Amino acid sequence: MRAGLPAPAEHRPALPGPVFAAHYHLSGDPTGPYTYGRDENPTWTLLEAAVGELEAPGHEDVTTLVFASGMAAISAVLFSRLSAGDAVVLPDDGYQVLPLVRARLEAFGVEVRTVPTAGWDRLDALDGARLVWLETPSNPGLDVCDVRSIATAAHKAGALVAVDNTLATPLGQRPLELGADFVVASGTKQLTGHGDLLMGYVAGRAGAAMEAVRHWRKIAGAVAGPMESWLAHRSIATLHLRVERQAVTALRVAEALRTRPEVTGLRYPGLPDDPSHRIASRQMRHHGCVVSFVLPCRAHADRFLRAARLVDEATSFGGVRSTAERRGRWGGDAVEEGFVRLSVGVEDPEDLIRDLFRALDAAAD
Numbered sequence: 001m002r003a004g005l006p007a008p009a010e011h012r013p014a015l016p017g018p019v020f021a022a023h024y025h026l027s028g029d030p031t032g033p034y035t036y037g038r039d040e041n042p043t044w045t046l047l048e049a050a051v052g053e054l055e056a057p058g059h060e061d062v063t064t065l066v067f068a069s070g071m072a073a074i075s076a077v078l079f080s081r082l083s084a085g086d087a088v089v090l091p092d093d094g095y096q097v098l099p100l101v102r103a104r105l106e107a108f109g110v111e112v113r114t115v116p117t118a119g120w121d122r123l124d125a126l127d128g129a130r131l132v133w134l135e136t137p138s139n140p141g142l143d144v145c146d147v148r149s150i151a152t153a154a155h156k157a158g159a160l161v162a163v164d165n166t167l168a169t170p171l172g173q174r175p176l177e178l179g180a181d182f183v184v185a186s187g188t189k190q191l192t193g194h195g196d197l198l199m200g201y202v203a204g205r206a207g208a209a210m211e212a213v214r215h216w217r218k219i220a221g222a223v224a225g226p227m228e229s230w231l232a233h234r235s236i237a238t239l240h241l242r243v244e245r246q247a248v249t250a251l252r253v254a255e256a257l258r259t260r261p262e263v264t265g266l267r268y269p270g271l272p273d274d275p276s277h278r279i280a281s282r283q284m285r286h287h288g289c290v291v292s293f294v295l296p297c298r299a300h301a302d303r304f305l306r307a308a309r310l311v312d313e314a315t316s317f318g319g320v321r322s323t324a325e326r327r328g329r330w331g332g333d334a335v336e337e338g339f340v341r342l343s344v345g346v347e348d349p350e351d352l353i354r355d356l357f358r359a360l361d362a363a364a365d
């Protein structure tokens with residue numbers, strides 16, 4: 001509710017409005033805090049404080065940097081850390097743009113190794129690696145990995161660890177407390193939750209690594225707009241309500257969907273018999289808002305998506321309005337044609353389940 005708010009001041013708003021500035025008055029030798037709009041902005045400062053308080057409460061030594069999108073944040077860590085000859089470990093089942101980043105890294109002479117999110121029982125990929133990238137839960141497969149034990153092994157091998165925390169949000173999971181060096185996320189999703197802006201962030205212990213990320217932001221210039229930053233900060237005030245409600249409803253939806261004979265491959269880390277449940281329950285406080293499942297074929301899934309009224313057919317996830325899509329339509333994920341990724345919103349759970357069942361009935365005809 002109060003993350004990142006300035007100390008109360010008489011006649012001032014609780015959350016100051018967005019500061020639109022390309023440059024700031026600056027005389028003589030340039031000194032901060034505010035010089036040029038690609039380097040600093042007071043609206044970012046408040047949002048960065050908010051995200052830092054959520055990702056690492058009480059850790060004053062953590063720096064947070066906001067970016068124009070999740071991909072800008074991801075690229076900032078990967079491209080500021082890695083040079084030709086380095087080795088990096090990426091998930092082979094992570095967000096579908098990661099393989100495109102992989103191709104660029106390889107073109108720059110970086111060795112890329114991959115490990116499936118649920119396949120960390122062997123640690124040989126760590127030998128000589130400089131950076132390990134984890135995405136847990138993974139999108140869209142909803143596998144999880146044990147951040148603490150992988151971070152311990154990676155540090156022993158001399159590698160830093162970054163965790164994509166998009167799906168969990170900082171209220172669902174705190175990777176820095178589990179031993180990660182960087183937490184990275186798309187704030188486009190549940191962190192801001194209204195499907196109306198793109199945002200990303202990186203948080204990590206202050207030091208050379210985070211200064212390199214800051215430098216990358218300056219040279220790549222993928223900076224967040226002041227309006228988006230302000231909207232993001234305003235949205236964070238309801239994050240706890242949304243995260244809790246969406247997780248509770250997602251579990252109810254998953255339990256309801258498992259009674260349907262046409263639904264197979266159902267995944268939700270909150271289901272006690274889900275393969276992710278044991279580790280997820282140890283390191284997550286909420287299990288997220290995404291449920292995935294498989295319908296018999298592509299046409300069946302398309303009919304279901306068209307028939308649903310309370311679920312918009314759209315990509316992305318984490319918003320207040322439920323969305324779903326046939327993930328195979330993008331071609332980037334190793335999923336079956338009938339694979340559906342459903343993002344559960346804040347609708348009344350009964351209404352939502354009734355609508356899903358009605359759409360499944362319609363799709364079966």
Ligand SMILES: Cc1ncc(COP(=O)(O)O)c(C=O)c1O
Pocket residue numbers: 069070071072074095135139164166167185186187188198199200316
């Ligand atoms: C897990 C994950 N990480 C990163 C991203 C990229 O975020 P953005 O779309 O804000 O660039 C996404 C987008 O879907 C995602 O699902």
